[in-house]
Structures are given as C-alpha cells and as structure tokens.
Amino acid sequence: MGQGKYTTVSIPKSLYNRIKKLVEETGFKSVSDYVTYVLREVVAMHESERYEEPFTEKDLEEIKKRLKALGYI
Amino acid sequence: MVSKPHGGRLIIRIASENRRSAVLGAADEYPVISIGLREAYDVENIGYGVYSPLDGFMVYEDLENVLMNMRLSNDLPWTMPIVVSVDEDSMDFGVGDEVLLSYMDRPLAVMQVEDIYRLDRRLYAERVFGTTDPSHPGVYNVFREMGEYLVGGRIELLDTVDNPYARFYLRPMETRVLFRERGWKTIVGFQTRNAPHLGHEYVQKTALSFVDGIFINPVVGRKKRGDFKDEVILEAYSELVKHYYPKDSAVLSIVRYEMRYAGPREAIHHAIMRKNFGCTHFIVGRDHAGVGDFYGPYDAQEIFREFPDLGVTPVFFKEFFYCRRCGGIVHERICPHDESNRVRFSGTYVREAILEGRDIPDYIVRPEVARVLMSHPDPFVS
Numbered sequence: 001m002g003q004g005k006y007t008t009v010s011i012p013k014s015l016y017n018r019i020k021k022l023v024e025e026t027g028f029k030s031v032s033d034y035v036t037y038v039l040r041e042v043v044a045m046h047e048s049e050r051y052e053e054p055f056t057e058k059d060l061e062e063i064k065k066r067l068k069a070l071g072y073i
Numbered sequence: 074m075v076s077k078p079h080g081g082r083l084i085i086r087i088a089s090e091n092r093r094s095a096v097l098g099a100a101d102e103y104p105v106i107s108i109g110l111r112e113a114y115d116v117e118n119i120g121y122g123v124y125s126p127l128d129g130f131m132v133y134e135d136l137e138n139v140l141m142n143m144r145l146s147n148d149l150p151w152t153m154p155i156v157v158s159v160d161e162d163s164m165d166f167g168v169g170d171e172v173l174l175s176y177m178d179r180p181l182a183v184m185q186v187e188d189i190y191r192l193d194r195r196l197y198a199e200r201v202f203g204t205t206d207p208s209h210p211g212v213y214n215v216f217r218e219m220g221e222y223l224v225g226g227r228i229e230l231l232d233t234v235d236n237p238y239a240r241f242y243l244r245p246m247e248t249r250v251l252f253r254e255r256g257w258k259t260i261v262g263f264q265t266r267n268a269p270h271l272g273h274e275y276v277q278k279t280a281l282s283f284v285d286g287i288f289i290n291p292v293v294g295r296k297k298r299g300d301f302k303d304e305v306i307l308e309a310y311s312e313l314v315k316h317y318y319p320k321d322s323a324v325l326s327i328v329r330y331e332m333r334y335a336g337p338r339e340a341i342h343h344a345i346m347r348k349n350f351g352c353t354h355f356i357v358g359r360d361h362a363g364v365g366d367f368y369g370p371y372d373a374q375e376i377f378r379e380f381p382d383l384g385v386t387p388v389f390f391k392e393f394f395y396c397r398r399c400g401g402i403v404h405e406r407i408c409p410h411d412e413s414n415r416v417r418f419s420g421t422y423v424r425e426a427i428l429e430g431r432d433i434p435d436y437i438v439r440p441e442v443a444r445v446l447m448s449h450p451d452p453f454v455s
C-alpha cells in the first residue's frame with residue numbers, strides 16, 4: 001500500500017514565510033502539515049453548518065412513542 | 074443543536090419491508106458470507122448510522138487510507154478498519170454480485186460487492202494496534218481468525234442479532250431526538266464496559282458540570298474473562314443514575330460493539346460513534362480502550378491533537394482517587410497530599426472484595442451499586 005496522495009496548491013510566498021516562522025516554534029513538521037491542519041479545521045466548520053435529520057414527521061412520532069414507552073421522555 | 078453526524082449526514086441503511094421479504098424469500102439463491110459477532114454488530118451499526126458516514130464495509134481505497142492516514146478516502150477522520158473477511162475457498166462470488174452476510178445461519182444484511190482484495194495482516198496489525206505481538210487480542214484476531222480476503226461494499230440491514238437489553242437500546246436517530254426533546258445542546262458521551270465506582274462517577278459529573286447532559290453508553294459485546302457481565306453493568310448504572318444524578322441529566326443506553334483494544338485509534342472511533350449519537354463532547358480517560366501495557370496511559374488523549382476536524386470535543390481526565398486529607402474524591406491537579414493519604418480506585422480491588430464477600434467502602438462504590446454487584450450470584454464473565 002502506498003503513502004498518502006498529495007497535490008500542490010499555491011499560496012503567496014510572504015504567507016509561506018510567515019507560516020514557516022510560526023511552524024518553527026510549534027510541533028508541526030512542516031508548512032504543509034500546518035496548512036493541512038488548519039484547512040481541515042476550517043473546512044469541517046463550514047461543512048457542519050449544513051444538516052437535516054434524515055427522518056420524516058411520521059418517523060419522528062414513532063421515535064417519540066418508543067422513547068416514551070421506554071421511559072426516556 | 075446536538076452534534077452533526079460524522080460526514081454531515083446520518084446514514085440509514087435499513088432494507089425496506091418489500092426489499093427485505095424479496096431478499097429473504099430468495100435467500101437460497103444468494104452467495105453467503107458467514108460473519109462473526111463482531112461483524113454482526115458492525116452490520117447493525119452501519120445500518121443504524123452509528124458508523125456514519127460508512128454505508129458498508131470498507132473497499133481497498135478506504136482501508137488503505139485508514140491504515141496509512143487515519144482517514145477515509147474522502148479525508149474524513151476514521152481510525153478503525155470496518156471490514157469483513159472471507160477465505161478463498163469459500164468465495165463463490167465476484168465484484169458486482171449481491172451476497173448475504175449471515176450470522177449463525179441468519180441473514181443480517183445484503184451486500185453489493187464492490188471490491189475484493191487481499192488482507193495484509195502484518196500491515197493491518199502494525200498500523201491499527203501498533204504491534205504484531207499475538208498476545209494482543211486484536212492482533213490475534215488479525216492473524217488467526219480473519220480470512221485472507223476482504224470484501225467491501227454497501228449493505229442493507231435485514232435483521233439484527235437478538236438483543237436481551239432492547240429496553241436499553243437506542244439508535245442514533247432516537248438519541249438525537251431524545252437529546253432535542255430534553256433541550257440539550259451540549260452532550261458529553263461516556264464509554265464504559267465496567268460497573269461504576271466513584272472514580273467513574275466523578276469523571277462523569279465533572280464533565281456534566283459544563284454541559285447540558287451526559288450520555289452513558291456502555292458497550293455490550295464479547296468481553297474478557299473477569300469483566301462484569303452486561304446485565305450487572307446495566308443494573309448497577311441504573312441504580313447510580315436513579316439515586317445520584319439530577320433528573321433528566323443523564324441518558325443510559327447501550328451500544329452493541331465488539332472492542333478491538335486498539336488504544337488511541339479506538340478512542341477516536343469511540344468518539345465518532347458518540348458524535349453520531351448526537352454527542353458534542355466525549356470523555357477520554359486513562360488508558361482508553363487499551364489492553365495490557367501496549368499503550369501509554371495517555372496515548373489515547375494525545376492522538377486527538379491530530380484531528381482538528383473531528384467534530385466532537387474530547388474531554389480529558391486523569392485518574393480520580395479518594396484523599397483522606399481532602400476528605401473527598403479528587404485528582405492530582407486539585408489535591409496536594411502525598412500517596413499515603415490517597416486511596417486509588419481499582420477494578421481489581423472491587424472484584425476481589427466481591428469474590429470474598431467483603432464490604433466495599435462507600436467512598437469507593439455507592440451502596441446501592443454495591444448491593445447490585447453483591448446480589449448477583451455470578452457477576453463476572455467466565
């Protein structure tokens with residue numbers, strides 16, 4: 001099995017240098033590691049803004065009935 | 074708002090009534106993969122969305138990413154392989170076929186075979202368990218019990234293994250509604266496979282002080298010899314919640330799952346499962362999901378740093394203990410006294426006290442809980 005697959009994105013050289021300086025003082029191994037980490041955090045935050053429960057009103061009534069029968073509500 | 078499911082959508086893979094009777098009516102015509110209890114529970118967890126976003130068993134691309142990068146091929150955090158294996162001589166199907174996954178001759182799911190690939194046992198064990206030592210139960214399973222090929226593909230749930238604790242069993246769609254009904258916005262999940270002593274209770278209540286509710290979620294599945302039996306754990310927790318938790322501050326329900334004992338990796342998996350039940354937070358204790366001394370006591374806490382996008386906040390605890398000088402249950406960050414004042418909570422101590430019929434002090438186990446443990450003629454797995 002191979003290692004992870006990577007691609008390249010471009011960021012301004014000045015930003016790269018700025019991150020490089022920051023990274024030297026943290027536990028990150030490289031600018032790429034840092035950028036990956038930060039992007040994942042931000043992307044997950046945006047993704048989680050969209051969500052709908054997968055069940056209908058009728059399902060919901062059934063669920064509440066069961067929860068009541070079991071004494072949870 | 075309760076936590077979003079992992080991957081943004083709660084997966085429900087339950088066969089419709091029509092589909093179910095069509096498949097079961099023609100069951101003889103399907104190739105069959107015989108699965109064990111571990112996979113039987115996995116099937117159920119996929120079907121009900123406990124493993125969202127998984128909608129089936131892993132194909133090669135996902136397993137490879139999980140092993141090498143602790144992520145699915147779509148980049149979502151995922152640390153535990155969820156796979157089904159077969160031996161070559163029992164493989165009478167190919168990619169594109171539909172097969173039945175049967176446990177003890179009972180079809181539990183139908184799977185669309187999307188991928189068949191060889192299991193690299195050594196790599197699997199090294200990456201998941203961090204060792205190839207066969208005295209590790211997970212490694213033993215990989216080398217001695219799993220077949221040589223893995224079969225990946227989406228499943229539809231047809232049936233589940235009998236559940237003697239059905240009244241304690243809630244699916245993610247149910248817990249999510251329940252949390253909402255209770256008006257909880259922040260929920261902390263607690264994983265356990267033990268009867269509660271005061272150390273557990275204080276961990277839970279410390280976490281509970283900062284959130285709306287606690288989801289106590291014992292794992293029911295095959296256990297190790299000497300573990301408390303499931304019915305004892307559930308009865309003990311019921312008593313604890315009834316007598317020591319404010320009304321409507323705790324939900325006790327089980328998850329059916331077989332422990333892998335993969336320490337840090339499994340801690341992440343446990344957190345993801347609870348996220349899918351609706352938890353916003355998850356308690357990670359000392360040696361979480363560990364076995365023997367394969368993992369450092371706080372390795373399972375360290376690993377969370379690698380997942381800024383997990384979508385569930387880990388809550389870390391060190392060990393609680395009773396301090397005579399403090400006169401209460403404390404932990405090392407709030408107690409300045411030396412070891413001679415401290416009484417450590419120990420499962421072994423509790424076990425021995427029960428076996429010898431000795432009283433357990435009420436600063437170690439609540440009397441109502443002790444009564445449950447003592448009243449069972451045979452509370453341990455043999």
Ligand SMILES: [Zn+2]
Pocket residue numbers: 396397398399400403408409410414
């Ligand atoms: Zn003290």
